[in-house]
Amino acid sequence: MTQVTVRLPNGRLDITALNVSFAELPIASASPSVVRGFGGDLDELRETLRECFADGASWCQVGNTVHTVSDGYAEIRLVPQADTPNWHVDYFHAGWGSRDGKRIPPECRLQYARYVDRRSEAREACLQGKDLRAAAAKDGPEGVDRLVRHHCAQLAEWHEALDELIRSVQTASDLPEWAETAVKAELLDWHRTREYLTSAVLEYHHGDTGPRPETVWGNLCFEFSTTSLELVPDP
Known part of the structure; x- marks a missing residue:
């Protein structure tokens, strides 16, 4: 089995072999x-790359990248x-063939991909009292x-990434339907992550969080620089 032995700048691993x-x-x-x-196992990686990016394989171009x-x-x-x-090979943390990915118009994939990259860097984990x-x-x-401030900063960066996504695709007072659906789904995850943070702090200082949901559903209004979005449970 071929193994990586050379590390390049910026954490990249040399796979030219x-x-x-x-x-x-x-x-x-x-x-x-x-x-x-x-x-x-670089032998398996080699075969996967050859298969995934062969002529006729299922791949698409997003900006100057290929997925x-x-x-x-x-x-x-x-x-x-x-x-x-x-x-350079890396992971893109979304799927264009998924139900959510299929909603993104091809002409807006680049904006959404930029959001996904920022979110992936900011979305580390849900903090818990044991942490x-x-x-x-x-x-x-x-x-x-330090740990609490780090997670607060990540939430702020994630929210700003959502705001940038909204600004980049909003051409009228209302968001396109696909964008509103995508942003609301992300907001549920953002709010769940924030709820874990506040519950972790409460548990650490007071020993008990009391009853709490896994994910917070309800009429929650989020304000952005160009619009506001209200999360309402599905009927």
């Missing part, structure tokens, strides 16, 4: 998460490198404060 290309450019590097996703088309929650993506004429207790055991109150 796989001798795989697309559009006459070599696929020269991969993100560590992609390599981990294949259990470190596999999946009905799941992640796709393999080829990204051109600015410094050298080759491709704060572990931080306290390791670094004391300062560690707890």
Whole structure:
């Protein structure tokens, strides 16, 4: 089994030895998460890349990147490198073939892809009380404060990413139907993540959160720079 041995700048792993290309450019590097996703087996990665990006395979172009088309929650993506004429492989954390992905008009995929990338960087995990207790055991109150502030900053970045998505696709007072549906789905996840954060802080300081939902449903209004969206339970 071929293993990665060379790490390039920005955390990229050298896979030029796989001798795989697309559009006459070599696929020269991969993100560590992609390599981990294949259990470190580069032979399997090579065959997957050849199959996914072969002529006639199911892939699409989004801006200057090339994606596999999946009905799941992640796709393999080829990204051109600015410094050298080759491709870098990473994961795109959405699926153009999924129910949600199919709603995105082809002409708006680039804006949505930019949002997905920002969300993926900001969406780390749902914080829980045990995480704060572990931080306290390791670094004391300062560690707890840093962790809570870190998650607050991630939520703010995620919200700003949603705001940017809205601004980039809104051409009238009302959002396009697909965008409103997509943003509301993301807002439910955003609010659930925020609810976990506040419940974790409550549990850490007071020992009990009381009854709480897994996901908060209800008439919640979110204000953005150009519009507001209200989450209402489906009838």
